[in-house]
């Protein structure tokens with residue numbers, strides 16, 4: 106179902122507009138306090154915005170315009186919210202939890218239970234039907250919660266970090282389950298995980314300080330991020346600057362790279378490159394490559410099997426033995442070499 110939404114909420118500095126085509130899954134990414142939960146609360150009818158309106162298919166979820174005011178209660182909206190924690194009714198069995206939605210929509214007891222059994226089967230939890238939530242593992246309870254959300258037949262599914270509370274064994278199972286249930290279904294998923302965005306979403310939207318800073322096709326945004334936040338998620342360095350004849354002039358120095366799309370001198374652009382493509386030297390090496398940026402080291406931290414060296418917005422991945430050889434420490438001036446072939450430059 107088509108969904109359009111626009112809302113402002115002054116005391117949270119929230120101002121967001123978005124549109125979704127039927128069957129699309131949108132991933133919402135953003136740092137803590139960006140407004141992701143606020144977005145869901147307004148869509149689900151738990152929070153009133155100051156202005157704006159939203160439509161889901163033919164239904165007006167809310168319209169804050171005084172001349173046209175409309176407000177649907179949460180249970181009338183056709184939305185279902187799946188929280189980080191499963192939030193199942195503790196006194197009901199898994200089957201009764203899942204049957205609750207259809208039952209409260211007026212289905213008979215037996216037909217609600219049939220629907221519940223179907224969704225328990227679809228979420229691979231049929232064998233757990235008689236158990237209470239306290240008798241389920243975290244992963245099992247979250248799968249039952251997915252069944253409960255879907256059994257209500259929502260037109261828009263809201264998933265708030267559904268993998269966050271799961272351990273490393275349960276998360277891949279849940280991801281696979283969501284991949285199958287989200288196909289052809291309108292859904293918005295809040296996530297901090299780039300893998301979820303890539304596997305589950307058609308589009309991503311980056312929310313920062315209550316405003317959208319970037320949105321678009323998932324692969325495109327992660328391959329060519331324009332916001333620092335998306336670049337961080339994609340594991341890329343992102344430096345902004347101005348296009349010049351040799352490449353891009355950044356605050357760290359000139360960077361040559363491969364331009365993508367039409368770029369003219371003077372245009373604002375971004376340069377993206379992997380930290381693994383950056384080498385660190387205390388003294389500029391002889392026969393130095395073209396891209397040599399000078400910066401002061403701000404942090405040194407473990408990263409996977411290696412070491413990540415940061416200098417402001419620049420990150421380089423080096424080996425522990427290189428760190429020992431170089432004797433790097435925060436505060437030291439260093440030279441960061443980046444092969445031009447590893448740098449992509451595109452319009453910002």
Ligand SMILES: Nc1ncnc2c1ncn2[C@@H]1O[C@H](COP(=O)(O)OP(=O)(O)OP(=O)(O)O)[C@@H](O)[C@H]1O
Nearest residue numbers: 116117135136137138139140141142143144312315
């Ligand atoms: N109940 C509340 N009353 C007033 N302000 C709130 C309330 N909840 C959140 N805020 C504020 O609204 C802004 C957005 O918060 P929100 O919880 O929507 O962010 P979020 O992106 O979901 O963050 P997180 O990733 O930490 O869950 C923040 O400035 C936050 O302090």
